Amino acid sequence: MDAYKSYLAETIGMTNTDADLFLSGFETVKYKKGDYLQEEGDKCNVIRIILQGCARGFVVVDGKEVTTNFYFEHDHTYDYINYLKQQKGNITIQALDNIEAIELSMEALDFLQSEVIGFHRMSHQMFKMNIIKSESQRMDLLVKTPKERYLALLKNNKQVISRVPQHQIASFIGISAEHLSRIRKEIRDAE
Numbered sequence: 001m002d003a004y005k006s007y008l009a010e011t012i013g014m015t016n017t018d019a020d021l022f023l024s025g026f027e028t029v030k031y032k033k034g035d036y037l038q039e040e041g042d043k044c045n046v047i048r049i050i051l052q053g054c055a056r057g058f059v060v061v062d063g064k065e066v067t068t069n070f071y072f073e074h075d076h077t078y079d080y081i082n083y084l085k086q087q088k089g090n091i092t093i094q095a096l097d098n099i100e101a102i103e104l105s106m107e108a109l110d111f112l113q114s115e116v117i118g119f120h121r122m123s124h125q126m127f128k129m130n131i132i133k134s135e136s137q138r139m140d141l142l143v144k145t146p147k148e149r150y151l152a153l154l155k156n157n158k159q160v161i162s163r164v165p166q167h168q169i170a171s172f173i174g175i176s177a178e179h180l181s182r183i184r185k186e187i188r189d190a191e
Contacts, residue, residue, distance in 0.1 A: 001028075004051055004102075007074050012125050022119055025108035030100050031055075037077060037093040037101070044082040044089045046103040047126075050075050053099030054163045057091045058171070067171040069137075070096075070157070070164055076126050077101075096164060141174055147183050149173040 001023060008014040014022065026049070031037055037048060037055055050071050057069040057077070068091060071077045079089040086106065104112070112119045140149050150173055153160055160169060170180035 001051065001102075004049070004074065008122065012121055014122060018119075021115065022112060022122060023102065025112045026102035026104050028100065029103055031095040031098070033095050033097045035095045035099075037095060037099070038079075038089060038091065040090055040092045041088050043086060044079045045086065046078065046105055047083060047109065048077045048101050048103045050077060051100045051102060053101070054096040054159075055093050055099060056096055056164065056168055056172075057093045059091055065171065067168045069133075070160055070168075070172065072157070072159060072163070076130060080127060080130055096168075146173055146175045146179060147186070150180065150183055151187075 005014075005016065005019045005023070008019050008022070009016070028051075029048075031053070038044070040059065050073055052073060055071040055077060056067050057071065058065045058067045060066070071093070077093050079091055081087075082089045083106075113123075140152060144152065150169075153169070153173060166180060167177040170177040173180070175183075
């Protein structure tokens with residue numbers, strides 16, 4: 001939890017006092033590799049922040065899992081719109097290794113919004129980061145080649161190679177595992 005408090009201080013300037021109050025609304029939870037943090041059709045009733053571990057989000061399209069996102073330390077794994085509307089989500093989130101996370105219920109969110117001075121800034125920052133990430137991914141799929149998407153993923157998130165299976169990386173960038181294998185070989189041969 002101390003690492004996350006440091007992260008809050010660095011990214012949004014939250015004081016230790018505000019961080020303690022902010023984090024007091026969260027509950028610590030653990031998931032084992034393979035567990036589902038959220039399943040398609042579940043009501044989005046918590047904001048989840050990964051403290052340690054790795055997960056992936058996916059949807060099922062025509063019977064195939066399509067990876068929509070990867071989540072690592074300090075990432076938020078919630079469907080913001082469906083969380084605020086208290087609706088069922090359409091994304092499944094699965095632990096790729098053992099995870100320690102903190103979760104915030106809607107009731108705790110209401111309390112924090114009224115009591116923690118820095119919370120509005122924090123929630124705005126979380127929302128902004130998720131919008132930027134989503135829009136960047138959407139634009140990458142529209143305008144970049146598969147090789148460019150792969151290289152961008154490596155540049156922006158080096159740990160993905162060591163922590164995520166190749167077929168899930170391929171799904172995330174919109175290609176087959178075989179195509180990704182050819183791209184990786186092409187990159188190795190060029191070095």
